[in-house]
Amino acid sequence: MSEQFIISLDQGTTSTRAMLVDKQGEIKAIVKEELQLQFPKPGWVEVDAEQIWQSTYQLLTKLLAAGEVTASHIAALGITNQRETTVIWDKVTGKPIYNAIVWQSRQTEAICEQLRQDRYDTIIHQKTGLLIDPYFSGTKIKWLLDHVAGARQKALSGQLLFGTIDTWLIWNLTGGACHMTDVSNASRTMLFNIHDRCWDEELLDLLQIPHQLLPEVRSSSEVYGKTAAKLFDSAISIASMAGDQQAALFGQQAFSKGDTKNTYGTGCFMLMNTGTEAVMSNNGLLTTIAWEIDGKMEYALEGSVFVAGAAISWLQESLQFIETAGETEALASQVTSSEGAYVVPAFVGLGTPYWRSDVRGAIFGLTRNTNRAHFVRAVLESLAYQSKDVLQVMELDAQIKLQSLHVDGGVVANNLLMQFQSDLLQVPVIRPASNESTALGAAYLAGLAVGFWQSKQQIAELQKVDRTFFPNHETDHYEQLYAGWKKAVKAAIAFAD
Ligand SMILES: Nc1ncnc2c1ncn2[C@@H]1O[C@H](COP(=O)(O)OP(=O)(O)O)[C@@H](O)[C@H]1O
Ligand SMILES: O=P(O)(O)OC[C@H](O)CO
Numbered sequence: 001m002s003e004q005f006i007i008s009l010d011q012g013t014t015s016t017r018a019m020l021v022d023k024q025g026e027i028k029a030i031v032k033e034e035l036q037l038q039f040p041k042p043g044w045v046e047v048d049a050e051q052i053w054q055s056t057y058q059l060l061t062k063l064l065a066a067g068e069v070t071a072s073h074i075a076a077l078g079i080t081n082q083r084e085t086t087v088i089w090d091k092v093t094g095k096p097i098y099n100a101i102v103w104q105s106r107q108t109e110a111i112c113e114q115l116r117q118d119r120y121d122t123i124i125h126q127k128t129g130l131l132i133d134p135y136f137s138g139t140k141i142k143w144l145l146d147h148v149a150g151a152r153q154k155a156l157s158g159q160l161l162f163g164t165i166d167t168w169l170i171w172n173l174t175g176g177a178c179h180m181t182d183v184s185n186a187s188r189t190m191l192f193n194i195h196d197r198c199w200d201e202e203l204l205d206l207l208q209i210p211h212q213l214l215p216e217v218r219s220s221s222e223v224y225g226k227t228a229a230k231l232f233d234s235a236i237s238i239a240s241m242a243g244d245q246q247a248a249l250f251g252q253q254a255f256s257k258g259d260t261k262n263t264y265g266t267g268c269f270m271l272m273n274t275g276t277e278a279v280m281s282n283n284g285l286l287t288t289i290a291w292e293i294d295g296k297m298e299y300a301l302e303g304s305v306f307v308a309g310a311a312i313s314w315l316q317e318s319l320q321f322i323e324t325a326g327e328t329e330a331l332a333s334q335v336t337s338s339e340g341a342y343v344v345p346a347f348v349g350l351g352t353p354y355w356r357s358d359v360r361g362a363i364f365g366l367t368r369n370t371n372r373a374h375f376v377r378a379v380l381e382s383l384a385y386q387s388k389d390v391l392q393v394m395e396l397d398a399q400i401k402l403q404s405l406h407v408d409g410g411v412v413a414n415n416l417l418m419q420f421q422s423d424l425l426q427v428p429v430i431r432p433a434s435n436e437s438t439a440l441g442a443a444y445l446a447g448l449a450v451g452f453w454q455s456k457q458q459i460a461e462l463q464k465v466d467r468t469f470f471p472n473h474e475t476d477h478y479e480q481l482y483a484g485w486k487k488a489v490k491a492a493i494a495f496a497d
Helices: 049-066 109-117 121-128 137-147 151-156 165-173 201-206 244-251 309-318 327-333 372-398 415-425 437-450 456-460 475-496
Strands: 005-011 015-021 027-034 074-081 087-090 160-163 180-182 216-218 221-226 237-243 260-264 268-275 286-293 296-305 342-344 362-364 405-408 429-432 465-469
Touching (some): 005 049, 005 165, 005 437, 015 049, 027 049, 049 165, 074 244, 074 437, 087 165, 109 121, 109 137, 121 201, 137 151, 151 160, 160 165, 165 180, 165 237, 180 237, 221 286, 221 437, 237 437, 244 260, 244 268, 244 296, 260 372, 260 437, 268 286, 268 372, 296 372, 309 372, 342 372, 372 415, 372 475, 405 437, 415 465
Parallel strands (some): 005 074, 260 405
Antiparallel strands (some): 015 027, 087 160, 268 296, 342 362
């Protein structure tokens, strides 16, 4: 049998998934394993990096068995990963010196506050496209070197290696032969100059990070190396690495400037392809590298909503208004509007474009008539309003008018919300047939590198749409609703002030 599949490995925050993808872009087998996060102190989020590697390896073995194939049937393996999460390990023993610090973790807030006070905001934004925040890897590396006994000394003597999860996995998969990352992951470290395409010496000095700790930065689609002989019955080429949000953009075939996707999971991540131009935002969006293919780097603007699906989980788990997330659609359909009720689910503050971590959730416009259906509808609508908040500044910064929005993530099963999103934005909302855009993106990038697919054009032809939601053109009505949302957000901010 010839090489029939690409393996796509999607290492996310709460789970790892591995898939076999065929030439038609169909997923032929999928296996998944949950991960145990650790919360050692309030606001800290960590995970056992060794567990990530061990479970990934087991999952790959399981995938081959589930698909009834051997490694010789695999054309290439692609890696996509939760971004920013930081691991430092000893290159001799291969053991991490501490847990991986997860992107959500706030333990480096004090380091960030110092950088803000020292007025590094502008320089960091200009060089990296990012804002100073514990979210990104740079301050997490500094924290590890400062807090783990002996780490700084070992780092200086070249004994330690740093990596985001892509790097940690490729290093283990290749038996230590590849200490590499790709440009999309590097662009989330707050150490990478996204214009000059290199680790930035000034930022490394600022955070006291020795250069020898850092991986070599490669493109997102090329053969980096092969899996170590001991792992599978034959070696598999590893041919893509990409951060999961960028991979989702690629998986949605958002190849042209202005193409935009929104992933509705726990939070929302919206990315717009801005082509070869790194558009710098004046409104709190991040500028990030989308991917590099054949020496050509492309960029994206990114905005995030902290609470999206998490608000649905809140209805289910904390308020017990619903038993399953899916019920929200039938419930909200019982009414034609929220009748003036607005829920601002700012449980952990507001992200783009407000960046107010001190704001908390609020409810407005209740009447004696407001019932469960109105309330659930208001929560669903809040996801669409928050996405519009992000998109408005994105269009402004990119000087691009959105033509349609590609969507993915667990929440997009909700037809009522997708229709409302289309009405509110006044553009078609396109839901793909497969909800695995992230994994498909990594598969496509790997497939391009080994000739499994010949071109982006060929990949674009694989696109299968489940449903397109077209806008209802009562624009005044939706503008009025949105104006109400803006007032609600303003009032929630005023309450925090
Ligand atoms: N039909 C639905 N309507 C609204 N929300 C939903 C629906 N189905 C799932 N969700 C929500 O989607 C979220 C999970 O999406 P997922 O993409 O798996 O998230 P993540 O990758 O961030 O863990 C949960 O918060 C869940 O409540
Ligand atoms: O693992 P996910 O899908 O929640 O994605 C996490 C993001 O990459 C964080 O930037």
